[in-house]
Amino acid sequence: MIRDARVLQPEFVPGDIVHRTQEVRALSNALEPVTRGQTGETALLHGPSGSGKTCIARFATDRLRETVLDLTTQYVNCWEDYSRFKTLYRVLEGVDRTLNIHRQSTPKDELLERLREYDGPPYVVILDEVDQLEDTRVLYELYRTRGLTMVLIANREDALFGPLDDRVASRLRAATRIGFDCYTVDELVGILEPRVERGLREGAVTSAQLAMIADAAAGDARVGIEVLRVAARRASNQQLDSVSDDAIRNAVPEANAEIRQRNVEMLTADQRIVYEIIADREEVTPSELYAAYRERADDPKTNRTVRNYLQKMERYNLIRADGENRGRSYSSVL
């Protein structure tokens, strides 16, 4: 039943963008100087998750590479590489300058040195989830790199500006800003349709079912694609040649559980204890939580460290923190 699983992967970039033509054009304009060997304008793509920011950034840079012979591009996910070191490392990796850097290879900041020395062809770097950077100095350092053009992606524009250095903030205000809105149900169907055509056997999913998926995804293309993928895989495992309505309904919580499971696996043993305490109960106050943690953990970490864990888990969308200060309580997401 599955013909081409690749098009059901979340990171698949379609060869042709059905919606978002306006946004593609705006981004291409910002990058246009690159075609003349110059540095492009910094672009800032912002909007809710699953609204096509990453996809459009990749699409535009891929297309740019088709027209510009001598061009390097790199994608960096700042959520995964949130420290300054890791981000710089990835950027250098894109131009093969990481040889022999394993951590402490001589001077204090070898990475920055190498970046300064960069003298190659135009280089376009996509920084996804850029609001997750813990040290925004790296943005300034990238701004100062010759021939480097940045495409920044953030969920919320204002969350990015908050902790910024003045020098970076002023440059960022001059950036080309491109806003993205949630997809409508029709648009989502339009995104899923070509994937079904290429990825699945004919008639495996009806258009009414696509509308069901689109509706459940609430404007988030990533969720929609994940639901489609889970439902198709399930049907395929059962040797069916089409997807039932029930399979789709079941796939919605399963797709969410899968995302959550992946995040839980990234936690350390101590973090997982904290997560499980929260998951076990409806709602828990900070002091109850820490007391329970101390009881279960051998060699427990300090209260402050547990608070860092909680922040991290909140960012991973594993838990929710309600209220402020004294009124704070933690609960697990679904």
Added chain:
DNA sequence: CCTCCACTGGAAGATCGGGAAG
């Protein structure tokens, strides 16, 4: 109104761990 205090999260410094140099 004021005081108390549970809670948050920033800053700075200590510690851990792994790779390289001596």
Added chain:
DNA sequence: CTTCCCGATCTTCCAGTGGAGG
């Protein structure tokens, strides 16, 4: 082998916040 280095992680300290209860 030991020593040094450095990023990541953890602790210590603390200022700020706002609800509870005089």
